[in-house]
Amino acid sequence: MSEPNPPRVRLATTSLAGCFGCHMSFLDIDEKLFPLLERVEFDRSPLTDIKNCGPCDVGLIEGGVCNAENVHVLREFRANCKVLIALGACAITGGLPAQRNHLDLGLCLQEVYLTEPSLARGGIPNDPELPLPLDKVYPLHEIVHIDYFIPGCPPSAEAIWKVLSDLLAGHTPYLAEPLIRYD
Amino acid sequence: MPLNTKTDARLQSALRQWGAHDHRLLQVLRAVQTPAGYLSAEVLAAVADSLSVPLAQVRGVASFYSFLSTEPVGDFRVQFSDSITDRMDGSAALLDKLCRLLWAEPGHVAGDGLVSVATTSCTGLCDQGPAMLVNGRAIGRLNHARIERISELILARIPVDRWPAELFEIVDIVRRRDLLLKCELEPGAALTVARRLSPAELIGVIARAGLRGRGGAGFPSASKWAACAAAPGPERYIVCNADEGEPGTFKDRLLLSQHADLIVEGMTLAGYAVGASHGLLYLRAEYLFLRDGLEQTLARRRQAGLLGATAAIPFDVELHVGAGSYVCGEETALLESLEGRRGIPRNRPPYPVTHGYRDRPTVVDNVETFCAAALVLLAGAEAFRKRGTAQSQGTKLLSVAGDSPARGIYEFPFGVTVRQVLQAAGAEDAIAVQVGGPSGTCISVDEFDRQISFEDLPTGGAFTIFGPTRDIFEVARSYAHFFAHESCGFCTPCRVGTSLLARVVDKIHAGYGTRHELAELEQLIAVLGKGSHCGLGHSAGNPIRDTLLRFMPAYERRLASADFAPAFNLDAALAPARRMTGRDDPAAHLGEGS
Known part of the structure; x- marks a missing residue:
């Protein structure tokens, strides 16, 4: 009699203020996707198009937090995922979008929508459908507790695979220097 | 140009x-x-x-260096000492008042270049705080009347040289004298004793006395001197570390102003013992007011044939003044500073005894150590070692500050208990004592029977008392900011770690802290302790480590009940966008969330 298959690990992924580059890097694990898919099933993710996250074992989030919707999504992940991982530079530091942090948001909106000629007649968008931008772009760990961080812009496929396979094997994830060295 | x-x-x-x-x-x-x-x-x-x-x-x-400026400062540069004891004495209200009177804003030049008001690390006037420096000159015992007077002088553009002398009066308060402070040195007396001995015999006397470094680390002085004497090199140097920067310490100020002969005599002895003819005394910039007196002492000794190339023991001392940097109290950072560079600690080994000032064998000792060395020669090794404990011979000068009606300098034999010092200082109701400054140990009531000694509670001299109304969390927070400010920036664990520590305690202070932050603090302290390049980083977590251990309720009562909370109000972070869009619908707000 064979051992019953262990239950699959439920994995959710999303991109907040990110460029999906980290997701592309995730897909770069290439043929390892097959063994991965034997062990995990995807919940909310761009790969499944599930809109809301249910109870999960692991959540992977790329991108920082730039607006109210990002906050809601991040909170949803935190509430549902046992382990939440910040994936890539933007999730860890705010990254490229955080370059706006030294500008005043009000002045920014004013310049783009009111005083510059191109969009000046449009007015500042105020449709309730649109999420309001936060005053700054925040890294994930300043909004919710984050369990692990995978640095890189984007992190290499090997680094992402290492962390996921560690978790699947029940190890505390560890990235040795070659995997977090960028020069 | x-x-x-x-x-x-x-x-x-x-x-x-x-x-x-x-x-x-x-x-x-x-x-x-x-x-x-x-x-x-x-x-x-x-x-x-x-x-x-x-x-x-x-x-x-x-x-x-914080006393060098590459940006214009006011004609009157006011720097408030920002030690915890200054704050306890009400420095914040006085700074506000002066700023109001001068229409100034902290950290900015005001009044068309007239004045700049800022804060600086502890200036060593904790027994007579709150204190400030105006154009580098120290003023203690600040109160509302004095602040008003100072603002009038500044607004009238009276040059600081013509300010009333009593403003600059620094009083040395000695509350208890023992072997060292009772010693009345006839200049040259210790040298006379020394010259009857060979250098090796002199080191033997110091060894028999059991003299250990008074800066806090307690390294046996005789071993240090012997190692320097044995190190090959064309020249050797004696360096006196008078960069007394540990917040809460001011005992060297007393020695430098009242016992300068004893210091120079001790340096000369060390020079004789190791075969050095050059001495360097590094005075912290905050003690600039002591420079003239020290120069006079040196001149007098040269005249008396006790100092200089032609003296019986050919040895001379050059006075260097620092420029505002706590880390320069670390001996290798001090050597870097003496060599005109940024005060970044060196890798050790090699130690200064073989590769010190300009790579030559060098003895670096604390002011008090040199005094004690001279005392050993005068009083004899046996009399010296009769005081103190088995491993801590002699006496120790304590700078008693904080909540005591009798602040000042107390000289006690090593082995004195914290309780005995508190009794002498009329502060039996203390709830905590910071022994050895922020890099030392914070102890609470249950440990007041512990002893001041190298084997129990070592101290460079700071003994800061906190009374029953004090909030120990605020003490730790002040020290966290101190280390973040003074980190030299050379190594990442310390540069980033000290700032993160300060940020996390600020988050707790603002009421956003959770258990998560307490764990974060522990982790940061561990990284600082293991990863930092020098002692500053190694000890930067001490105040938080000690107070987490002994005063946990001071942290706990500030924690939010959630598992984690952001360090800021998320809804407020949407306010600029709400204002610009004119929106106030439910989606334009963020609640507390999950």
Whole structure:
């Protein structure tokens, strides 16, 4: 009699203020996707198009937090995922979008929508459908507790695979220097 | 652009005094920058040119020290001492008041270049705080009346040299004298004893006395001197560390002002013991008011044939003044600073005894250690070791500050309990004592029977008392900011770690802290302790480590009940966008969330 298959690990992924580059890097694990898919099933993710996250074992989030919707999504992940991982530079530091942090948001909106000629007649968008931008772009760990961080812009496929396979094997994830060295 | 005549004259005079050598860079910059002036780009270029050092190096040094400025400052540069004891004495309200009176804002130049008001690390006047420096000159015992007076003098543009002398009066309060402070030195008496001994015999006497370094680390002085004497080198140096920067310490101030002969005598003995003819005394910039007195002592001793190349023991002392940097109290950072560079601690080994000042064998000792060495010769090794404990011989000067009706200097034999000191200082109701300053140990009531000694509670001399109304969390928070400010920036664990520590305690202070932050603090302290380059980083977590251990409720009562909370109000972070869009619908707000 064979051992019953262990239950699959439920994995959710999303991109907040990110460029999906980290997701592309995730897909770069290439043929390892097959063994991965034997062990995990995807919940909310761009790969499944599930809109809301249910109870999960692991959540992977790329991108920082730039607006109210990002906050809601991040909170949803935190509430549902046992382990939440910040994936890539933007999730860890705010990254490229955080370059706006030294500008005043009000002045920014004013310049783009009111005083510059191109969009000046449009007015500042105020449709309730649109999420309001936060005053700054925040890294994930300043909004919710984050369990692990995978640095890189984007992190290499090997680094992402290492962390996921560690978790699947029940190890505390560890990235040795070659995997977090960028020069 | 050429320098103006006045600046050029100052540069030329500095070059005459210090010589146009690269290792004189810091002293030249100090001399070129007038008390109320700053180092403009032209001045930096002229100094680089004169000393033949790269401009980048000159800028690096000028920007490292907090008393050198590369930006214009006010004609009156006011720096409030920002030690925890100054705050307990009400310095914040006085700073506010002065700013109000002068229409100034902390950290900015106000009144068309008239005045700048800022804070600086502990200035060593904790027994007579709150304190400040005006154009580098120390003023203690600040109160509302004195602040009003100072603001009037500034608004009337009276030069600081013509301010009433009583404003600058610094009183040395000695509450208890023992072996060292009772010693009345006839200048040269210890040298006379020494000359009857060979250098090796002299080191033997110091060894028999059991003398250990008074700066806090307690390294056996005789071993240090013997190692330096044995190290090969064309020249050797004796360095006196008078960079008393540990917040809460001011005992060297007393020794430097009242017992300068004893210090120089101790340095001369060390010179004789190791075969050094050059001594360097590094005085912290905050103690500039002691410089003239020290120079006079040196001149008097030269005249009396006790100092100088032709003295019976050929040895001379050169006085260097620092420029505002706590880390320079670390001996290798101090050597870097003496050599005119940024005060960044060196890798050890090699130790200064073999590779010290300008790579020559060097003894670096604390002010009090040199005094104690001279005392050993005068009183005899046996009398010296009769005081103290098995491993801590002699006496220790304690700088008692904080909540005590009798602050000041207390000299006790090693082995005195914290409780005995508190009794002497009329502070039996204390809830905590910071022994050895922020890098030392914070103890609570249950441990007041512990002893001041190298084997139990070592201290460089700070003994800061906190009474029953004090909030120990605020004490730890103040120290966290101190270390973040004073980290030299060389190694990442310390540069980033000290700032993160300060940020996390600020988050707790603001009411956003959770258990997550307590765990974060523990982790940061571990990284600082393991990963930092020097003692500053290793000890930067001590105040938080100690207070988490002993005063956990001071942290707990500030924690939010959630598992984690952001350090700021998320809904408020949407306010600018709400204002610009005119929206106030439910989606334009963020609740507390999950």
